[in-house]
Amino acid sequence: MLRLAEVLDDWYRQGVFADLDEIERARQIARRLGNQACAIAAMLRTTSLGKQPDLAPWLMAGPLPVTYVSGKRDRKFHQLACQLAKQHRRINHLVLEGGHNLHAHQPDHFARLLAEWVNQQQQEEEKRHD
Numbered sequence: 001m002l003r004l005a006e007v008l009d010d011w012y013r014q015g016v017f018a019d020l021d022e023i024e025r026a027r028q029i030a031r032r033l034g035n036q037a038c039a040i041a042a043m044l045r046t047t048s049l050g051k052q053p054d055l056a057p058w059l060m061a062g063p064l065p066v067t068y069v070s071g072k073r074d075r076k077f078h079q080l081a082c083q084l085a086k087q088h089r090r091i092n093h094l095v096l097e098g099g100h101n102l103h104a105h106q107p108d109h110f111a112r113l114l115a116e117w118v119n120q121q122q123q124e125e126e127k128r129h130d
Contacts, residue, residue, distance in 0.1 A: 004032075004033060004035075004037045004040070005029060005033060007037070007040075008028075008029040008032055008033070008040075009025070009029060011044075012025045012028050012029060013025070015075065015076070016074060016075075016076055016077070016099070016100045017099065017100055017101075018073060018099060019071070019073045019074075019098055019099030019100070019105075020099070024105075056084060056087075059084065059088075059091065060084075060087065060088040060090075060091070065090065065092070065121060066090065066091045066092065067091075067092040067093075067094060067117050068081040068084060068085065068091060068092070068093050068094070069081075069093075069094045069095075069096060069102060069110070069113060070082075070093065070094075070095060070096070070102075071095075071096050071097065071098035071099045071100060071102050072095060072096070072097055072098070073097075073098060073099040074098075074099045074100040077100065078095070081093045081095075092117075094113060096109065096110075096113075
């Protein structure tokens with residue numbers, strides 16, 4: 001039977017986490033070792049990309065503005081963001097250096113981008129009402 005530490009080590013060695021060095025990988029694993037293994041297993045089964053519907057048509061048809069932030073080294077999701085932005089002009093794609101966990105590795109930069117986006121949306125909304 002696999003131990004939680006072994007499962008987490010395998011998890012964080014996936015390509016999507018390739019930007020993690022050994023120290024960062026160990027830090028991520030340590031943060032999750034206090035979790036219950038059965039709860040982690042249930043979460044992984046539930047949130048598996050294979051079980052999620054393709055929401056690209058919904059994103060493209062919806063009235064809400066969309067900004068997709070991806071890291072250059074997160075090949076899978078960066079490529080998806082590029083494809084979505086190319087297919088639909090309303091999808092704004094912001095690219096950062098880094099991988100999958102931009103919000104964790106660049107929290108100040110990510111928060112600044114988010115604040116700028118919210119401010120921009122508010123300004124556009126105010127212009128529409130003037």
